[in-house]
Amino acid sequence: MTTKTQFRVGVHASRRATPADCATCPAEGIGLFSGAFRAQRAYLIEGFRILQLAPQDTLYRYGDTAECVFILRYGMIKLLRYSSGGEERIVRLARRGDTIGLDALSGTACRHTAVAVTPTALCRVPTRVVIDEEKADPRFIDRVMAEMQGELDQADLFLTELSTGNAHSRVARLMLYLAEREQGRDCFIPMREDIGALLGITMETASRIVSEFRHRGLIRGSKDAQRILFDVAEMQRVAAG
Amino acid sequence: MTTKTQFRVGVHASRRATPADCATCPAEGIGLFSGAFRAQRAYLIEGFRILQLAPQDTLYRYGDTAECVFILRYGMIKLLRYSSGGEERIVRLARRGDTIGLDALSGTACRHTAVAVTPTALCRVPTRVVIDEEKADPRFIDRVMAEMQGELDQADLFLTELSTGNAHSRVARLMLYLAEREQGRDCFIPMREDIGALLGITMETASRIVSEFRHRGLIRGSKDAQRILFDVAEMQRVAAG
DNA sequence: CGGCGGGTTGACCCGAATCAAAGTGCGTGG
DNA sequence: CCACGCACTTTGATTCGGGTCAACCCGCCG
Numbered sequence: 202m203t204t205k206t207q208f209r210v211g212v213h214a215s216r217r218a219t220p221a222d223c224a225t226c227p228a229e230g231i232g233l234f235s236g237a238f239r240a241q242r243a244y245l246i247e248g249f250r251i252l253q254l255a256p257q258d259t260l261y262r263y264g265d266t267a268e269c270v271f272i273l274r275y276g277m278i279k280l281l282r283y284s285s286g287g288e289e290r291i292v293r294l295a296r297r298g299d300t301i302g303l304d305a306l307s308g309t310a311c312r313h314t315a316v317a318v319t320p321t322a323l324c325r326v327p328t329r330v331v332i333d334e335e336k337a338d339p340r341f342i343d344r345v346m347a348e349m350q351g352e353l354d355q356a357d358l359f360l361t362e363l364s365t366g367n368a369h370s371r372v373a374r375l376m377l378y379l380a381e382r383e384q385g386r387d388c389f390i391p392m393r394e395d396i397g398a399l400l401g402i403t404m405e406t407a408s409r410i411v412s413e414f415r416h417r418g419l420i421r422g423s424k425d426a427q428r429i430l431f432d433v434a435e436m437q438r439v440a441a442g
Numbered sequence: 443m444t445t446k447t448q449f450r451v452g453v454h455a456s457r458r459a460t461p462a463d464c465a466t467c468p469a470e471g472i473g474l475f476s477g478a479f480r481a482q483r484a485y486l487i488e489g490f491r492i493l494q495l496a497p498q499d500t501l502y503r504y505g506d507t508a509e510c511v512f513i514l515r516y517g518m519i520k521l522l523r524y525s526s527g528g529e530e531r532i533v534r535l536a537r538r539g540d541t542i543g544l545d546a547l548s549g550t551a552c553r554h555t556a557v558a559v560t561p562t563a564l565c566r567v568p569t570r571v572v573i574d575e576e577k578a579d580p581r582f583i584d585r586v587m588a589e590m591q592g593e594l595d596q597a598d599l600f601l602t603e604l605s606t607g608n609a610h611s612r613v614a615r616l617m618l619y620l621a622e623r624e625q626g627r628d629c630f631i632p633m634r635e636d637i638g639a640l641l642g643i644t645m646e647t648a649s650r651i652v653s654e655f656r657h658r659g660l661i662r663g664s665k666d667a668q669r670i671l672f673d674v675a676e677m678q679r680v681a682a683g
Numbered sequence: 684c685g686g687c688g689g690g691t692t693g694a695c696c697c698g699a700a701t702c703a704a705a706g707t708g709c710g711t712g713g
Numbered sequence: 714c715c716a717c718g719c720a721c722t723t724t725g726a727t728t729c730g731g732g733t734c735a736a737c738c739c740g741c742c743g
Contacts, residue, residue: 282602286611286683290602307584307591312598335583342576342583343548349590350548356597357553361523361531364605365642368731370527393690401606406731408691442527609699634722647699649722667708 218249218324226324227275231298233326233344234272241334250325254278254317260301263314267305269325273297276321279395280313291398293355294318296382300348306331318391363400366442371400372410373439376420376431387423387430414439459490459565467565468516472539474567474585475513482575491566495519495558501542504555508546510566514538517562520636521554532639534596535559537623541589547572559632604641607683612641613651614680617661617672628664628671655680 223242229235234242242249251274254260260278261267273295280293280301292313295301304312305328334341362374375396380388391399396407414420419439420431464483470476475483483490493512495501501519502508514536521534521542533554536542545553546569575582603615616637621629632640637648655661660680661672 284602284606285681286607288606290606292598292601357533360533361525365525365529365531366527440526
């Protein structure tokens, strides 16, 4: 069903985090250590590492045992699973400020394969640090649980919005989803095969619909071929089906 | 797209929990207060209530603000959401021992509508009690997080197994999913419309496939029309597509 | 220059949606 | 107790969206 090119495994580059990294963190103000927990980073930072991933790099694989969680500084990571029919499915996308790999906190094996979609930078945080912080400040629990609630919410969104309705609606909803944090700026769209794996349709259908949208003037390209602009209200009309 | 009969709102019956309820809890040994936390129930029980739901009863609705979580003693609850196209989708099923409504812990509004599929009994636990217990025993956090991880895992399962592949595979996978806790006993299958809402197919397609399975001898009925038996290995072959 | 990864487009076909009509079982009220 | 109505299921006929297979284009890199 799904072929699958071999990914490059492991990270592109890795180094210790510095206070300057935190100060200039592009994910400042969102995510696990934002707000009330900014101060803590100052002394937690020793355990942090900054990782750099190129597109198609694999961060971890289904079944790996991990002792770290990852916070996205910028870029996009897809979380994959395979069905018993061998089909690849993208079950979630992580973007700036999102935390991935929280399943490591319960000591269980990774339940996804994580692959970079775009050039991506992450902050790797040992689970040890998270667990210690939970003990040190009980309010930190709420933060961790909020991250998990966010993941659940996204999973439900994928089920209701990206797995129902016809292919046109799904593509439109995906675009709305990808654009929602972009405040009118141009938004990234993944390559056709990934759109297929996100929506449960084939690459060809994804391609046909995206180019139909383009021909209809519903979306227009940006400088960067992977980035587009569109009118939200119009797209919502298509999304509703 | 999706019509929707009006559900009966609210519970069928409700009463205070007694120590005898805990002692005879059908969900004994699994779920939030099992194992190491059994003892705690003895004094937490004051806040517990036992609820009884008839099929189609609505426990809570999307957007409700709740201050309770619910542990299933027996029965089955479907958690629904509606897509922007207005289509109803079942995003999760809760069964014996499962905890639902954990989103109440973060104080946010309910993110699903919860409706009984079969006659169902639940134990209603005030969020207050859960939060107090988290403070009293830090290990209880792990229990709560494990429940949330379980929910996430189920959501991902629904995405990979129940939303990909052709209709035959999906129906087969649903049956395997419903049977997996039944250790060879007959297993419950929902009415056709719910099968449709679980798999993203129409009621008619669900009906056709179930009766095809029956005619092929892949599944055989039990006394109860809603319960069936089948050979797991054979069903797995169909599930793989 | 040639090869390759991604994207686009076309022709064809099949699976599932849709629309429609009976069939079945059950609870209620006469 | 039976008959009626209702909810759910089954089945059929037809349509249509999207899958499949295949050719071709384009830009990039070795």
